[in-house]
Amino acid sequence: MDILSGRHPKVLVLSPPEDDEALALFRAHSALRPVIADLAHLRAWIARGGKQAVWVKLETGMHRLGEAHPERLAEAAERHGIPIEGALSHLALADRPQHPLTQAQVRRFQALCAGRRWMRSLANSAGLASLPPEAWGDLVRVGIALYGVEPAARIRRLGLRPVMELQARVLQIKSLEAGDAVSYDASFVAPKPMRVAVLAAGYADGVPRGLSNRGMVELGGALCPIVGRVCMDYTIVDVTHACAREGDWASFWGTPGLPVEDACARMVGEPPEIPYTLLSNVGARVVRMARKE
Structure with missing residues (x-):
């Protein structure tokens, strides 16, 4: 995922680094940003000598990867001089914007990010089509839409055409x-x-x-x-x-x-x-x- 920030794009690696080989890639490419999903991931990143800024994955209700208490990550990162640039989470039912879980995830994400000077990313392709812009965050992580495929039949169409054959x-x-x-x-x-x-x-x-x-x-x-x-x-x-x-x-x-x-x-x-x-x-x-x- 590219983050177009001025003249220097950065790339979010959406899974945490797992080994020394992955760390070597981060050292060789300063534009890479790891996504940290819990305190253990952050400690491993620090122990392996990771220096780059990180993003944090927040648990908002899907119960896949994610940290439910980002203050622990923020405190540990600050102690070791690791900047946190942003936070993201993922919607379980993005094509159902009125579903209670979707509404709860949006509220939870906004609450966990409140008061923090982090960039934010919540919406995927379906979220882009179904949710109001104020719920998207600063960045939208489009996946299926990059292929020119509509994310779901039940929500607003984005007017895409296929790009993969x-x-x-x-x-x-x-x-x-x-x-x-x-x-x-x-x-x-x-x-x-x-x-x-x-x-x-x-x-x-x-x-x-x-x-x-x-x-x-x-x-x-x-x-x-x-x-x-x-x-x-x-x-x-x-x-x-x-x-x-x-x-x-x-x-x-x-x-x-x-x-x-x-x-x-x-x-x-x-x-x-x-x-x-x-x-x-x-x-x-x-x-x-x-x-x-």
Whole structure:
């Protein structure tokens, strides 16, 4: 997370430093700021020789990371000459602004920060869309909105458009006869003669197995159903009615006609799949390409 402060941006590392290797990164980059979630984290930071200013994570009701008594952190930091630049917390139900827990978290955060000359950050993408500006703090930590995905259907839309598209090339086109089985478990059997394309991406690349026999890809100007099980390295799609050739690119999500929310809606299970999972689970071997428009 970048904090644009004059000419010298700073970067919040949202988890506390865990070892000497992490500390070495902080020493090498003075713009990094650790987020300290309790007194033990602060003591470890001091014991390892940490010198940079820190931010503190406050417990306001989500009961994940966070310190419920920031005065203890403030006192210890002052004794050791460690400046506290700011405080943040995280909302459990940011897409439900009228929920009692959301209201309680906003009040709690404001109370814990009262009287302190700290920068503040409470709102995430959903909080930006649902809460009044006075509840956001000085900084908003947008996550899902950076991908151009609306944070939730039940709150005000931010007018975003997708900026991430997952694609794979067509490796082979095959012709099937009625009765031919496709992929593992023979979970799809061709009901009639058809054409299928084998795509060079599977669940190791971030294509969920939950899209097996349920998902769609955009290929050759058409939406093509995924047939059979999604494999580790490959996905097979029905291109009977698409103009598809070997070497063409297929899109799993991120186009106007196939947003990531659509891929989530096609999967079944509890809890329901969410865009956050698909966007953050793209495999390390997938080549990232940035395109400037």
